[in-house]
Amino acid sequence: MHKFFHHYLLPHQSNNHRAKLLHHQSLLVVALSLIGLSFLFSFTVKQDQSVLGISYSVNPEELLILTNQKRQELGLAPLVMNEQLADAARRKASDMFIKNYWSHIAPDGTTPWYFIKSAGYEYVYAGENLARGFYSSPDVINAWMASPSHRENMLSPNYQDIGFAIQEGNLTGDDTVLVVEELGNRTRVTTQAVQEQVVTPTITDIGQEVSPTVSVERITPTPTALPILAVITPVARPSISQSQLQVAAFKNDPLVNKPVAQKNIAAFVLIVILILLIVDIIIIRRKRIARILSHNMDHIIFFSVLLLIILLLTRGGVL
Amino acid sequence: MIKKFNTHRGYYLILAGMQIVGFVLVINAGYDKTLVFSYVVLSTFFYMLWAYVHHFIHHDLSTKIVLEYMLMGVLGISVMFFFLR
Numbered sequence: 001m002h003k004f005f006h007h008y009l010l011p012h013q014s015n016n017h018r019a020k021l022l023h024h025q026s027l028l029v030v031a032l033s034l035i036g037l038s039f040l041f042s043f044t045v046k047q048d049q050s051v052l053g054i055s056y057s058v059n060p061e062e063l064l065i066l067t068n069q070k071r072q073e074l075g076l077a078p079l080v081m082n083e084q085l086a087d088a089a090r091r092k093a094s095d096m097f098i099k100n101y102w103s104h105i106a107p108d109g110t111t112p113w114y115f116i117k118s119a120g121y122e123y124v125y126a127g128e129n130l131a132r133g134f135y136s137s138p139d140v141i142n143a144w145m146a147s148p149s150h151r152e153n154m155l156s157p158n159y160q161d162i163g164f165a166i167q168e169g170n171l172t173g174d175d176t177v178l179v180v181e182e183l184g185n186r187t188r189v190t191t192q193a194v195q196e197q198v199v200t201p202t203i204t205d206i207g208q209e210v211s212p213t214v215s216v217e218r219i220t221p222t223p224t225a226l227p228i229l230a231v232i233t234p235v236a237r238p239s240i241s242q243s244q245l246q247v248a249a250f251k252n253d254p255l256v257n258k259p260v261a262q263k264n265i266a267a268f269v270l271i272v273i274l275i276l277l278i279v280d281i282i283i284i285r286r287k288r289i290a291r292i293l294s295h296n297m298d299h300i301i302f303f304s305v306l307l308l309i310i311l312l313l314t315r316g317g318v319l
Numbered sequence: 320m321i322k323k324f325n326t327h328r329g330y331y332l333i334l335a336g337m338q339i340v341g342f343v344l345v346i347n348a349g350y351d352k353t354l355v356f357s358y359v360v361l362s363t364f365f366y367m368l369w370a371y372v373h374h375f376i377h378h379d380l381s382t383k384i385v386l387e388y389m390l391m392g393v394l395g396i397s398v399m400f401f402f403l404r
Contacts, residue, residue, distance in 0.1 A: 309359070
């Protein structure tokens, strides 16, 4: 065991003063093994997702509870789950997977407001938050709270209703979990005098501000053309059945979580190679052994950057 | 080691600079995995090319060194291929 350790991991006479794992043949074997393993992963995912897939525990109920906790801490009224907004969120999530985009606005120019209106929700205020690559509800909420623009959306007093969609799929080449949050407030004007003049809000006849990062739509009625709106009655919100929530809270628990396994294996290989290279530098320097080889420092710089990329790319993102 | 680093300081700085540029490009590519992988391959290519130029200038470029950088590059690309696929 001791000899094995020395031979494979440390510069020694037995391995010509270069850890066996850093020899050309070993590097080739490791590289080919990784390529083979990636094809094995793809094959397994296609064959049986109960073995290898994406495991997550994000659900609308928990997201709602956590959002309302944050709001109540600031003395704001809690939001109410709205099935129409949840439907809009599901439509938006499906559209993102079908058209393969990660943005508030689709490549064909479709805005979030289209999905909200299509779901039958007539809003006065509406907003949207997106998240991907998070595997638990608290992680999603914390990421939104850490972003000032998303935080502003979540804690806005302008909203009364909320709807979530959690969907798993391949987005821009990445197997991920997508969370769409639609926020809204609808108040129907009942003043008879203005009823004929109040039309469905559109971009041209109302003031609309769309922030590129948060995509908050704030609609204000045209100020002087219309009489002052006297009575505003909140519209009754449809309740959501438990079964509907369960569908939205689809949870999958495969034996191995693919994104986490990929990250851990890739990071492990890089860390082992980096440690071997650093140990190699130290031992060769101490023993003053002359070798005709490449510079270890080159490889250390190269693999360190790759390790940093892996660690950063596995973090979830919000939009 | 420090003496060697000082001797090749310019070389290491250029290499680190190239890798940082590659890193920034990858991070800007965000979740577009095809683009990320393309930048990684490009970055690896420049890492190998610059190493060959450096060893050629210092008159110690040998088949063994060529092969070693090539295999390190292949290993880096394989790791990223596995991670991104």
